[in-house]
Amino acid sequence: MKRDVQSFLLYLFGFLLLWEWLRPVEQLTATDHIGMFIIFILLSSAVSFLKVRWIWQTIIKIWFILFSLNQFHYQDGFFQFSWLSLFFRDVITNFSTIISRDWAGLTDEFRTFLFFILLWLMVYLVHYWLLNRKRIFIFFFMTLIYITVLDTFTLYSAKTAIVRTVIVGFAVMGMLTYYRILAKENVNSDSFITRKWMRPLVLMIALSVIVGIISPKYGPIWPDPVPFLKAAADKGGDEGTGKGVSKVGYGEDDSQLGGPFIGDDSIVFHSEAVEKNYWKVETKDHYTGKGWIPSGSSPFQVGGDDLIPVFSIPSRVETRDETASLFLFMDYSHLIYPAGIQRVQFERNYKLEIDSTKEKISILDINSDPVAPDDYVINYKVPKYKASDLRQTSVADPGQINQDFLEKYTQLPENLPDRIKEIAESITVEETNWFDKAKAVERHFSSSGFTYSQTDVAIPGENDDYVDQFLFETKIGYCDNFSTSMAVMLRSLGIPTRWVKGYTGGDFIKNSENDSSKQIYEVTNNNTHSWVEVYFPNQGWVPFEPTKGFTNNVSIDFTSEDGTQPAAETTAPVTPAPQKDLEEDGDNSKETNQSFTLSGVWLSVKTFLNNNWKLILLTFVFVMSVAGLIYRLRGKWIPYLYLLQFRLRKRDENIGKAYLVLLDQLDRYGLARNEDQTLRNYARYIDTFFETREMSRLTDRYEQYLYHQQLPEGSWKDSRELWENLIKKTIA
Template structure:
């Protein structure tokens, strides 16, 4: 009973110390549901205190982890096992990112899983330090360092945390010292001795804390290092100097475009749709010469399932109703939607806040109107099917069709735009008579050999440089922002209204849905993209894709009214076939020339797991079960391996290693040797247990070898028989 109370008290203090590591997480990060992690720590200590078998502890902890991951990140119920498929895919993807050292690419589900595993290991270490080693100073000291560093360099206030940690740390240090003294001096821990030791410990801790709280505090001698470190970290001038290399992905600030970036395959969302789509986030209408900004912001709110008033398609355009489901991997509080969006359906009641200029749809909580990031939602949208003959009807801006203010907004250009930009646009489109053919001519212009798609060595415009002018006439090297902005500016310079669109390309095909009616695509940060929309009064906003190597799946019928094809061939981009959708969008022509791709290698592995995950899971369970069974039966098969191993050895010096192996096997069998027990006393104990004299004889020969480093020649044969007899007796 005393032993249980001792363990319970130590476990309680260990739990309180470990809890201090979790308290700042919720305040300093976006991590929610901290209480579940605290419950996991408490559960782990409880299972250890109850001395439950390790296999049952493992099952209970794994069940709790999977239950928590399901509750945090998936809408499906825990016993609706379809979510396990996504989670298994997520584990496979994230393990490949760990191998590639892409730490920032780990998904939230995997981070949650890793945090649980980390806490599992921490509980085990605390258990080992407290109960086995009876030492906790290092962990106590590291806890103090952890909370003081956070208090210094973050917004976390550790005043009460330090007090709590000192109280708990001193208490557990005092208790462990007391129990070590009892064990070393072979004393009995009766109630009188406990009170005699604990009373001054409690008084000392209480007095120290009270004095520390009420004592006057001197002002800090050293200056605060945080402002200095922040200033050092923000070095770098304007105009791109010191800008460095950014990471690809969606961002909100497009006022200064340019510069190189590196790839990032972090998963943003998965889409289940009939075909591949471009996914919009927002548009921008004001070009500054360095980038894009919205000219103004007009906000309105609607219910979560109301008709979304963005980019309405005119009634004369033929459309097809479609729907898609998005499963989010990143916490974005804005809607990601295809062109022709009609409605969105959430699992809960949310409010949509719409910026009609940017066409950005923010998602708000219906109760307090705070931004919310849903885990998934379904979209209803219309897919337009344009007729080239109708698109070619617009040859100039008709005041009866286009409002003057609208036309001015979407043909706006900076006053200092170089004249050669407009001259280039006029030369490209001089043979065309309508807006559509002019837009297609400009789009084709960027497919020429003079332009190169690249994510590196991309120029940043200087103070006196125009972003588009620099790309068109000087560098001709860039990525989607360069191509799309340049097309928009070229068309604006000849009076055609355009706007700049941000979002994502269609992503990478993963598999078909369970009923084979839809395709599932995975969209990562590498799929972040920008393109152009051109306004036609009778057709609305129509997307164009100028970026070299990319294709937007816009349906345009190029046949004439009589069913014939025009002499001038102007084919629209076609949607990729399902079999081809395993290929990524060609962001660089160099990618297709590689004979081996590490990402493709991991793609093949991931595809295998997607198709064979059930058998992999069965194999994994079988391996774990076999490993556990072999560990449980190690008392039977390990001694037999030793018997085979030493039966083939002839040298007398084998007694040294064989005797030590025997001691380990006897301890594994349950005949543990005390720390202060001599070999002779231990040998007599073993002989008494087995009712023989074999252990004493073997010990005499071992000591002879130990002190003289030799034995009479040929003595190993008789010695081995003694050793084998003892080994066989330990086989359970």
């Protein structure tokens, strides 16, 4: 194959496909110097494209491999050949290691050498498929499988890699198909035929990729099987240290946290309330290093209409009274309630059994048997905290906190890694009170590389601490990881905390038909959640939300004593939810009556683009597609413009411009003039093609005008008919 643009593109596409195999290696393995391996592939492709003799290709590649090995593994300079003897002895030793099947005994130097040889073979095979067989589908297909498997089972994200591979793969397969057709039909290609083939190929690939990117993406119909496979592998490889894949939802056993779970949109209940609430089920107070267990059990019973003595809010905290109705879809015999619960109203005469350690409230009938009601109404208080009050606690004052209470809620395992306390101290080193320390730890999880995931979540091994593994090794997890880590970090600082289980507020459904001030929310198993409560002697238990991407509805007034509000803090007032979630509509709360300013105009434009970018992109693609189609068919409509343009002209000098326009149109039609062809020869060729003498006659008059710069008066009127006839013949 000649060294032309087409063959260069094939080499380039082959290099890009090979590059996709190397991109994940640096991210997923301990392999360094990936750039040198990429340069080796590029060098191998270049010497092959330039048709360097095979002996020189071999010398160049071996020199590059040895140079790279010297740079990677040896201290001596490249031209100090003593290192070569060490390398060759190492190769001989490793061959004996291979024979004995001791794969782990291979040295790093030999592994690097083998990797270069593997790349050498891959480059040769790709070039053989491209240039000799003119087929690449198998390698293209294997590349897609390779990156999709890595995307599924590892941390490597192949979203852009798949797009790149599809573009390159389709382009190279289209080119190879074109070359196979030419070879099969024994047709000589020229630039016109090549352009005619390649333009639709490029347009098809571009449209396919753009439509694929902007099209709406639907969620998976079936549950992700990967968590099952990972959990089965973890469980099989380390029996007893973890658990299998879980299904999201409320469960009582939290002694072994970790591992993936699959989603479940089964409805748990509907709530009718003035706002979204976090709904509690129970709390846990004893951290084991693997999960949470209650430190004991002390149940007692109260009447269904009695005051419920849990989550007591001190009288000094400002509160407002609210009610919420819950309509249950699952047969749970425990109460689901918001913080600040006061009383519960049932349609029947039920009793409540309260475990004061876990603050779990069970519902019993008159015979003390568990019962699952269909609905109930909860009366509760919504606190509004003041930051100035929360900041009053700096140390555990024995006069305010009972010592047994403090020990219970600051308990930690004896073998807790020291670096957990060290990182907690480094995060809060500039804070002087419990509240600011808690906020600093809470903010820590929104940065520092933490990722929320429900699938790629590790299970701590026998010697691993659940929090230590999350903070320093994986940094990937869901609410249990985030909440447990915050609780343990604060406990290491002597601040009492507890772990809370329940549900987030759910999704807005509609406004209540019975009370216009209330909305109805749907809570499913996917809303199962855990968070942290921190104890302040003068404020009681205050919830915190460390999980990345989640926000609770706790109201804290950051106004200082002098009435000012620090710029660094923000309030979180409790407001009724609108027709749709406030969190999804934050950009629409701007003032409508703004004065005309450049920044205001830019803000409006930016908002419009953010809200309509898909429509704009789709319109742009449509317009560009129509423009491309119009351009592609210009040979059919441009002649009519030329006919209209020159029909109105009467000067004889117009023959010069008209003749050049005719040459361009004939070129578009496919009758291009060769560079060394005279006008007379070209005119005879056109006349032979159209079986006429019009082109020769028109050429005679054009040459007369070209060489004498003048024509007999009225020449253009006679020549225009010849010119128009030829133009019309090119309209196919």
